[in-house]
Amino acid sequence: MISRNWSRELLSVAAKAHRCLETQKRKISMPIKLPSNLPAFGVLKNEGVMVMSDYRAVRQDIRPLRIGLLNLMPKKIQTENQFARLIGATPLQIELSLIRMTHHHVKNAAVEHMKNFYRPFKEVRDSGDKFDGLIITGAPIEHLPYEEVDYWEELKSVFDWTQSHVHCIFGVCWGGMAMLKHFYDIEKHALSNKAFGCFHHRVLSPTSHYLRGFADVCVIPVSRWTEIKKIDLDKIQGLKILLGSDLVGPCLVQDDVHRSLYIFNHLEYDSDTLKQEYDRDVAAGGFAKTPLDYFPEDDPLQKPRNLWRGHAHLLYGNWVNEIYQTTPFDLSAIGD
Numbered sequence: 047m048i049s050r051n052w053s054r055e056l057l058s059v060a061a062k063a064h065r066c067l068e069t070q071k072r073k074i075s076m077p078i079k080l081p082s083n084l085p086a087f088g089v090l091k092n093e094g095v096m097v098m099s100d101y102r103a104v105r106q107d108i109r110p111l112r113i114g115l116l117n118l119m120p121k122k123i124q125t126e127n128q129f130a131r132l133i134g135a136t137p138l139q140i141e142l143s144l145i146r147m148t149h150h151h152v153k154n155a156a157v158e159h160m161k162n163f164y165r166p167f168k169e170v171r172d173s174g175d176k177f178d179g180l181i182i183t184g185a186p187i188e189h190l191p192y193e194e195v196d197y198w199e200e201l202k203s204v205f206d207w208t209q210s211h212v213h214c215i216f217g218v219c220w221g222g223m224a225m226l227k228h229f230y231d232i233e234k235h236a237l238s239n240k241a242f243g244c245f246h247h248r249v250l251s252p253t254s255h256y257l258r259g260f261a262d263v264c265v266i267p268v269s270r271w272t273e274i275k276k277i278d279l280d281k282i283q284g285l286k287i288l289l290g291s292d293l294v295g296p297c298l299v300q301d302d303v304h305r306s307l308y309i310f311n312h313l314e315y316d317s318d319t320l321k322q323e324y325d326r327d328v329a330a331g332g333f334a335k336t337p338l339d340y341f342p343e344d345d346p347l348q349k350p351r352n353l354w355r356g357h358a359h360l361l362y363g364n365w366v367n368e369i370y371q372t373t374p375f376d377l378s379a380i381g382d
Contacts, residue, residue, distance in 0.1 A: 080142060084163055085123045086130045093131065110139040111178045111369060112377065114212070116167070116204065117144060118185035118221060120154040128314040129181055132362035138370055143177070145170055147197040167200065171207055176380040178373045179366070180212045184219030184312075188234065188272045192227050202228050208304075210381035213373045215306040216365060222299070222308030223274055229304055230282050234272040241268045243320070243338025244353060245311075247291045254288050255368050256300065256307065259360045265339075265353040267315045268294050269323055274310060298361075307365065313358035321350055 080087045113133060119125040126144065133140050146152070148166040182204070185195075192198055205228045208215050217225040226232040244265050249257055266289075273295050279285050289298035289309075299308040312319070320337045324346065327334035342348040374380055 080130065081163060084126070086126045089127050090131055090134055109375065109377075110141040111366065111373070112141050112143065112176070113179040113181065113366075113369075114143045114145050114170070114177045116180060116182045116221075117146065117164075118183045120152075120186065122152070122155040122159065124316070124319075125183055125314075128316060129183075129362075132314060132358055133181075133366055135359055136363045136366045138366060140366070143170075147200055149200070150197045167204055171203075171211075174211075176211045176377045177213070178377075178380070179214045179216065179369045180208055181216045181218065182221035182225070184221050186220075188220050188223070188270060189236075192224060205229065208306075213305065213380050214365070214369045215304065217306060217308045218314070219270060219310055219312065222310055223272070225304075225306060225308060226274060226299075229301070230285075232274060232278045232282070235275055237271055237273055240271050240335060241273070241294045242323075242335050243268060244340050245291050245294050245338065247289045247297050247311075249288070250290050251286060251288045251300075254286075254300070256298070256361060256364045257288055258364050260357060264289070264357040266291075266297060266357070267312045267320055267337075267340075267354060269312060269320060269337075270310065274299075309361075313354055313361055315354075317350055317352040317355075321346075 080090075115126065115129055117125050130142055133142070144164045145167055146160060146164040148168040152160055187195055195201070201224060205225055215225070217223075223234045227234070245268050246263050247266050249260050249262055249264070251257060252260075252262075276287065276290070276296050279287055279296055279299060284301065284303045286300045286302075287296045287298070288300055290296050294311070297309060297311050300306075301308065320340050324334060324337055336344055336346060340350050342351060374382075
């Protein structure tokens, strides 16, 4: 016969197990937290990505991962959608914060959109806020020397700030190149012809946590006039090339010293992003280079095929998971 004390203990254990099971069920489909009036909220919801408004988020007793997006691209909404789609597909609750350079004048986005959804970096820095992750996008200014970019000095202060206020950083395309310039004085080099299209990349570090689930070879969209040379990366102890291409060089680099990843190509691109760039070049007149291995039969009249979506979700999902596994529960402990 079971004593009353044992009965109470068994009931307590059963109750704890039930709560644990319910927590795990919720974690399987955790959403990304976005303002309900941000365009990405409706776009992702229609695509089946779970999104959560501020109202619902405050009713849950869960600490979401705080991830910032420093958006340097001219097409703000398109870029927001692309990255929110990738980090929002993970089984963890994400709180996405949009950040802009403080004094840079944005030409291609509505003033109201920037005012309603973006925080200037100075405000973020002065607030003392800390983040589990930060994505720094590219910018269509790779033809300029870094020192001629009008927000270069502030961007350098962003890079320094990340080392005490962000757990993990992801620099994309020009953003990653700029980080390598700041931290290691590695220069970008001009290409004689634009690298444009879908290129095969080899996995160079099969045991990397960031490449979990990757095939040996993956297709990644590329659109750039500059490159980072392998020989320059190999000189720096602590930099590890994870993905590379025989045609377009290094793609993904791990930097444990600065808790950073740098990707020089564009897994975040939509199916038609390269087509939009090609159509823009055609409309501008002159010769327009057809993106390599993008249109079926290299025919721009045919609908392009997306051959990179699966690996895009794997990479960003693995990055978010790595943050979750290693970030302090107490945000204030980041950088200590």
